Amino acid sequence: MTAYQPGILAPVPAHSRYLEFGLVPNSDPAPALKALASRAGGEDIVVGLGQALVRALGKTVGGLRPFPAMAGPGCAVPSTQADLWLWLRGADRGHIAGRARGLAQLLQPAFRRDRQTDGFKFGRGLDLSGYEDGTENPEGKAAIEAAFLRTAEAGLDGSSFVAVQQWAHDLDRFETLAQAERDNVIGRRLDDNEELGDAPASAHVKRTAQESFNPEAFLLRRSMPWAEAGGEGLMFVAFGHSFDAFEAQLSRMSGQEDGITDALFRFTRPLTGSYFWCPPVAGRGLDLGAVGI
């Protein structure tokens, strides 16, 4: 397989910055993307391109599509599709802030920065609800199989497709629930992270059990908490060799299959939703050959 962006497989870092950009109308994205490509490819950054941007370059990437909005009983899942996504990763917020500024300058004037959120690792990898996030992630060879496309097509082998959703929690509301009720929302016990045998069908891990889909729907989740003046929650980030596994899970979570909504919606809701294609790496940078750069 061609090299993939190493930040995808690497463990979640201590700190992150998520940046979403829009392409400025009537501008040529190619020079900025070329400059970006030579500065990416390391573990400290993951880059994703949205479908409209790929189209603006006169190309298509098989399987790349816009994020689908969904609505179900008592839940709404918005699509806020962006053109370009940068996930900056590291141990030091100061370095990340400097890097972000430099990259935003590099991308001007073709790209406009629309969103910026900082993420952080909580303890051993907890969501702000206190539950461990990522327990059932595939590892090693299974993680590579889940997250990366294998194809003979040059420029696409080693690609990944990422779904990004910023979720806002209402933790005051979650904390009004008794402990057993909170465990039923997730489907795991807070105390020891054990899966509950008798969890209700609405429990999050029942809704998303990866082996329960046909075909099986494995994802490589790399989510991190965020907390700002405006709120707090989880930046949900999931990589796949296509968007299909994610979309099957999100459909079931939002009640499309059986009318049962994921109990997570009792205390959290997605504010954003975007899909991006993460190109492979060649030499010391991104391989943007598939989009003609």
Ligand code: HEM
């Ligand atoms: C605020 C949003 C979310 C929170 C707080 C959250 C939290 C959790 C927690 C605590 C677990 C159990 C431990 C683990 O295996 O990681 C879990 C499992 C999982 N979640 Fe989420 N999650 C969220 C959104 C999503 C979304 C949007 C999807 C996919 C559409 C998803 C897919 C999964 C999958 C595939 C598993 C593992 C299921 C299994 O095979 O056992 N999660 N999540």
